[in-house]
Amino acid sequence: MVQGSDFEEFYQNTRHRLVTMLYALNGNLADAQDAAQEAYARAWQRWSKVSGYDDPEAWVRTVARRIQVNRWRKLRNGLTAYRRHGPQPAVDPPSENTTALVTALRQLPTGQREAIVLHHLLDLPVAAVATQLGVPANTVKARLARGRRTLAHLVGAELTEESTHA
Known part of the structure; x- marks a missing residue:
């Protein structure tokens, strides 16, 4: 089997489970789809190595979960900074x-x-x-x-x- 079609089969067989898991964890379908897409892109880039793992799907789940957690962290840190410093001062329109x-x-x-x-x-x-x-x-x-x-x-x-x- 060609590497591309091997990955495509893996993707087709696992994507629904991954998106469902991510959606259940964060409650936002768009964020779940984005994290899954990024995780699959990373898996594709390393497919020659990832495909040799005992459970490539577990690798993709771990990567997707980390992507989601990192996004939450960024949002939380942004919110913390906003609370600490308040909103940006209003900017006058250009002259x-x-x-x-x-x-x-x-x-x-x-x-x-x-x-x-x-x-x-x-x-x-x-x-x-x-x-x-x-x-x-x-x-x-x-x-x-x-x-x-x-x-x-x-x-x-x-x-x-x-x-x-x-």
């Missing part, structure tokens, strides 16, 4: 200037937009932008200059001589 800038940035070619965001919003030096984008520093400088000119036109601002140099 008109921010909205105009984001709208203008979206109209730039990707390379220019990346260079401008990394250099001006993250304050990365040109060399670091070049390294991150995998391009020469002069390419970054050219993208910055073109991007600034286009942005100035799009937002109706005048460029100063200082802002045209990288």
